[in-house]
Amino acid sequence: MSRLTDLIARTKGNDPQLGADLEREFKALSSRLPYGLNFERHSPEAVELPLRPVRKGDKVRVLPERGSTKKGDQRLWQVKAIQKAKKLADLELLGPAKTETQSVALDDLVVVAEFRDTIYPGLVSTGKVERGGDKPFHTVINGENYHALKALTYAYRGKVDAIYIDPPYNSGAKDWKYNNDYVESDDLYRHSKWLAMMERRLLLAKDLLNPAESVLIVTIDEKEYLRLGLLLEQLFSYATIQMVSSQINPKGVSRGGSFRRSDEYLYFVMFGTARPCRMPLSSEWSTSTQSDLENSSEDGSPVTPDWTSMMRRGSEAYRNDRPSMFYPIYADPITRKISAVGAALPNGEHAAPPKKGLVAILPIRKDGSEGRWQIGASELESRIKQGRVRLGRSTSYGFVVNYLPDGAYADVISEKFLIQGYADDGSVIAFSEAGDLSRVASTQWKIASHNASENGSSLLATLLPKRKFPFPKSLYAVEDALRFFVLEKKDAVVLDFFSGSGTTAHAVMRLNRQDQGKRRCISITNNEVAADEQKALREQFLRPGDADWEKYGICDFITKPRVKAAITGKTPEGGSIKGDYKFTDEFPIADGFEENAEFFTLTYEAKSAVNHNLAYARIAPLLWLRAGAQGLRIDKLPPEGWALVNTYGLLTEVDAAAPFINAVRQAKALRVAYIVTDDDRRFQAIAQQLPRAVEPVRLYESYLTNFSFSNGE
Incomplete structure (x- = not known):
């Protein structure tokens, strides 16, 4: 390795660019894991x-x-x-x-x-729709998502609460490009190109997510779910990761003579303290086990905590796996109360020592084999004293023994439940305040509203008549996935950087309507024209960049019109949208939403123009986004040398600092103060006079440093 390092150093002296490229590839190879996911990272996109x-x-x-x-x-x-x-x-x-x-x-x-180039991004507004008063704006960005993610690191580093993405599934069809080429099914490097593409974007997403509490949700099908799972494990080894299987098409899709595919998978990558919220769920979300039925009221709605069987199921569930957990529990059959807990039976003994008037209960499985309990004898005695154990239904071998696991017991003693007392057997009696029990869903989803055909394609056709988009997600499936993590965050920032048809933004609007939230969604998509339409457009002597070409791109033809139609309740042609929303919140689609949205195109600015204050108009939207994407924006350099709007202020002439500072002190909702100066001492002097609640940001040093840093410079 040291010999290679010396050779690379010599190469740098003769050809700095070649030396840097060789060093980059050397580092990539030397960092490969002996086990796990290894793949070619290819030349930068x-x-x-x-x-x-x-x-x-x-x-x-x-x-x-x-x-x-x-x-x-x-x-x-x-x-x-x-x-x-x-x-x-x-x-x-x-x-x-x-x-x-x-x-x-x-x-x-x-x-x-x-993608190895340092960029200095800006945004140009291409329209907006306003029906939400002073609520924050949802934003749609037309641009290459890798560069758009870099742009967002200036405004949202560590501030995003949830990311929901539906990346290309790498089916071999013309669904995604690598270095301007469609990746075909016979490409020998198809999988590694896909992984390289995903890794670069997920690393940027990592910078945006709130490390204390946030979630990354990625949907995928069977072609790449294994590789994606390994990639997520390697990139986010410190996170909690679960995979959910969700039925999206009950009829199934043909797979060339193989089983018909009816489901897809969702990876939930949970950071910090993020976990799915417990909430009331319909019977569709339940596996309807006997335990569920015991914990439900007559109308099917759960009313008591999640009592779980003491009998171990799944892995290591037999006596030989944990001999110390094969012990008798003695119950009084008249009072239906646990009276004693015995010691673990010695190896070779299969019957519990009898106790007069009591029934001995051993963990015997339905097939007669010897199982084991979930917890040890001493721990069981401790939980009996806490009221966490009770007897269930009678069986041929005694009674079912139920207990409250740690999570369920934590809920019981929290504000989610009201403890009404203790039963004669000492077990706690608790009911949820709402009269039903909030639960966490299982990892198998078979939900009617998640049908992508009816609530994805058909719904999109209702919003945008005569416009098609391949395989849009069910609106309600995205809504449900997000609800588990943003239900209690009414001002959550949600990001989708493979936006496509705009379903995520639409789902966030529905969530806001249900609880008067002010969540905002950032949607990133490009303006790629569908592959089957490109040939016809080229034959008409059109090229990308021409107005008659660009109007058929994904962003201009689908994403922006869909977001606008959802808010206004009108089709692109101006007619009222027919039909009603279903599930959870039912109302006419034509009612629209009380929301705001603005549409932007990503630009690439020259560093010299930024330094000389010549690119301010394109950087202005990034300043507005960083301050909360709410209210008015300062789009032009103020002639007075400073200006204030709803959530931020801008000082362009430090000689005007005194009136600026005075105005900032009087403002009530100000979050950020941008100060344009090359003199760090003057910046610090002004910053020290601002209220503590206002974040001082130096321009353009903070902007330029952010993008140089994010590119590894």
């Missing part, structure tokens, strides 16, 4: 930016001539000069030892950003 003007120093590709369906030149060129009068760019090929140059029309070039 690159994305074409058809809406970005060509600048000197840019990396570009040469487009095929209009009308051609060919891919064109995939090599990267660097713009050395721009001939404005002739509308030409002088290019030099990147990479080869021998110099190759050419001059190409600006209209025939597309800017390319590689």
Whole structure:
């Protein structure tokens, strides 16, 4: 290894870029695990930016001539000069030892950003819809999601409460690209490309999630769930991870002669103290075991705590697995009370010592085999004193013995239950305050509302007539998955960076309506045109970047119209949407929601323009997002040298600090004060005079440092 390090160091002296690339790959190889998930991380991804003007120093590709369906030149060129009068760019090929140059029309070039490049992002508003008064805005960002995630690290680092993503399932169909190429089913590196793509984005998501309490929810099907599970374990080894199986199509989908697939999987990655909320659940969520029935009222709604059988089930459930937990429990058959707990039976003994007038209960399974209890004898005696043990129904071998596990007992002594006393056998009597028992769902979901055909595709067709999107999620499935984690967070920040049809934002709006919440959703999607439509558009001499091409992209054709239709209750054509929402909260779709949303396109700014205050208009939305995406925004540099809006203030001239500080002190809801200065001493002097509740942020140092840091510089 040391020899390789020396060789890389020598290479850096002759060719710094080659040396840096070799060092990066060496580090990746040396960090591989001897066991676990190993995969090729490939060359960094690159994305074409058809809406970005060509600048000197840019990396570009040469487009095929209009009308051609060919891919064109995939090599990267660097713009050395721009001939404005002739509308030409002088290019030099990147990479080869021998110099190759050419001059190409600006209209025939597309800017390319590689993911190892440092970017300085901005946002340009492309419209908004306002029906929510002073509520925060939901945001939809049109851009490459890797770069959009980087942009969000400035506004939301460590502040996101929940991420819900439905990434491409890597089916081999034309559902996703890697370096501008569709990944086909016969690609030998299909799985490692998918993993590399996911890993890069999940590492950025890690920076955004609140480490103290947040959740990452990822949906997937059988083609990549194993690899995804290993990837999540490696990236988030400190988190609690569970996988849920959810039926999304009762009829099933053909798998080429194999079993018909009717379900998919959801990974829940829970950080810090995050756990699914207990809540009243319909009978659909229950496996309807005898224990469930015993804990339910006559109408099926649960009213008492989760009493669980003392008999061990599942793994290590036999006497030989834990001999010390094969002991008799003695019960009085008349009073139905546990009277004594015996010692573990010696090996070879199968009958409990008799006690006069008492029934001896041993953990004997239905098939006659010897099982074991869940807890030891001394622990059982302790829990009997706490009122956590009681007898259930009578059986051929005595009685069923039930107890309250730690989680259920914690709920009983919390505010969720009212303890009404103790039964004659000493067991606690408790009921939930609402008259029913909140529970946590199992990991098998067979819920009618989660049908993706009826409540995904059909619902989308109702909102956006004559517009199609492949395999949208059931609105209610996304709503339910999020509810378990944001039910008690009415101001939660929810992120979806594979947004597609906008289902997550729609689900967050429904959650807000149910409890008057102010949760806000950030949706990231690109404006990729469906593969089967691209050929026809190219034959019409159109290219990405043309208005008649872009209007059919996912963001402009599906995501933005869907979010707007959900809020207004009207189709893109202006007609009232027919039909009603179902489940949980039933009301006419045409009623819409009292919500606000704004739509943005991601931009790529020059560092020099940022430093000289020339890119402020594109950075302004990021400042607004960081301050809570609420109320007015300062979109232009204030002529007075400072300005205040609902949640933040901006000081652009430090000589105007005195009136700015005075105004900040009088403001009631201010969260952030942005101060533009290159002088750290003056920044500190102003910051010290601000109220403690106001966060001082130095521009543009904080902005530039954030993106240099996030790129490892």
